[in-house]
Amino acid sequence: MRTDFRARNHPAYWAFVVHRASGVLLSLFLPLHFWALSQALQGAARLDALLRWTEQPLVKFGETLLVLLLAAHLTGGLRLLMLEFFAWRDWQKSLLAAAAGVTLVAAMMFLLQVA
Amino acid sequence: MMNAECRVESDGERVVRAARLRSSLITHHSSRITQNLRTMFVNIRAQVLLWAAQRISAAVLALCVVAHLITMIYAVRNGLSAAEILGRTRGNPGWFAFYAAFVLAVSIHAPIGLRSVLAEIFDWRGRGLEWTVFVIGIALAFLGFRAVWAVFL
Numbered sequence: 001m002r003t004d005f006r007a008r009n010h011p012a013y014w015a016f017v018v019h020r021a022s023g024v025l026l027s028l029f030l031p032l033h034f035w036a037l038s039q040a041l042q043g044a045a046r047l048d049a050l051l052r053w054t055e056q057p058l059v060k061f062g063e064t065l066l067v068l069l070l071a072a073h074l075t076g077g078l079r080l081l082m083l084e085f086f087a088w089r090d091w092q093k094s095l096l097a098a099a100a101g102v103t104l105v106a107a108m109m110f111l112l113q114v115a
Numbered sequence: 116m117m118n119a120e121c122r123v124e125s126d127g128e129r130v131v132r133a134a135r136l137r138s139s140l141i142t143h144h145s146s147r148i149t150q151n152l153r154t155m156f157v158n159i160r161a162q163v164l165l166w167a168a169q170r171i172s173a174a175v176l177a178l179c180v181v182a183h184l185i186t187m188i189y190a191v192r193n194g195l196s197a198a199e200i201l202g203r204t205r206g207n208p209g210w211f212a213f214y215a216a217f218v219l220a221v222s223i224h225a226p227i228g229l230r231s232v233l234a235e236i237f238d239w240r241g242r243g244l245e246w247t248v249f250v251i252g253i254a255l256a257f258l259g260f261r262a263v264w265a266v267f268l
Contacts, residue, residue, distance in 0.1 A: 024232060027225045030255060037262035040201060047197035054195065067187065074180045077173050084170070106184055113192045 011096050019076040022069040029066060064111045071106035075099035165227050172224040179217040204266040211267045218259030226252035 007013070040047045053059065079095040086092070124132070190199065204210045226248040233239050233247070 020232060023225075023228045027229055030221065030225065031258055034255075034258035034262040038258070038265045040197065040265040041261075041268070044197040044201055047200070051195045051197060067184070070180060071184060074177060074184070078177055081170065081173060081177070106188070109188050110184075110191065113188055 015076055015079070015096055015099070018072055019080070022073040022076070025069055026066075026073060060114045063114065064107055067110040068103060068107035071103040072099070075102045165230075168223055169227045172220040172227075175216060175220040176224055179213070179220060182213065183217070201266060206267070211263065214263040214266070215260070218256065218263055222252050222256035222259060225255060 036050055037047075039050050054063065076099055079099050082095060083092060190203075193199075204214075229251060230244060230248040233244060
């Protein structure tokens with residue numbers, strides 16, 4: 001158990017957890033996102049009604065979390081593609097930090113715009 | 116005549132008979148081995164295809180998500196409205212092509228990712244899993260293309 005915990009308590013393991021969890025959550029959100037946009041089929045007014053609902057602070061907070069998840073999955077995925085397809089270089093060790101940094105910047109920019 | 120029927124098998128004949136028996140056994144086993152190998156190779160080929168599809172769709176999605184994040188951060192600055200969204204997308208073939216490619220890529224990427232998660236967490240493998248993720252992919256593609264059509268019309 002102890003060895004197992006040590007093997008898992010590593011930044012690369014947490015990157016794997018974040019990539020997996022964000023992927024699952026984004027997949028669950030997608031049908032809702034598509035349904036919301038499809039409201040335009042019933043006219044712009046219907047879409048506007050839905051967009052007004054999203055003005056609530058809690059929904060904006062949820063949207064910011066979704067942007068955070070999307071940016072985390074994007075940067076984590078780019079890191080994986082670089083590790084798999086590029087020859088190993090020392091700078092690849094910094095990819096985790098860069099991924100986390102870009103993710104936070106994207107989420108903060110979104111939050112600043114909607115706040 | 117009697118002599119011919121009861122004659123003792125010569126060493127040479129015994130060797131030939133043993134060789135025939137061995138060869139028929141080998142043929143039997145090798146056909147089973149070939150069958151197993153074929154199944155294995157089909158599985159490996161399917162795995163390689165899924166792996167490649169996951170990476171290719173990921174590369175497409177990387178570009179789409181960067182564009183999506185920039186568009187979102189830009190679009191929400193004054194609050195979202197149907198007029199703003201539809202003004203950008205309605206009748207615009209460029210945005211239509213972009214969102215269609217986005218939906219296609221995500222309809223490939225998400226089910227393959229979920230397939231790995233479901234297989235590993237629930238130790239679920241086989242046809243049930245393959246059909247489930249296939250249906251998820253089709254459903255995502257249907258809902259996604261409907262949404263793209265809704266904002267293009």
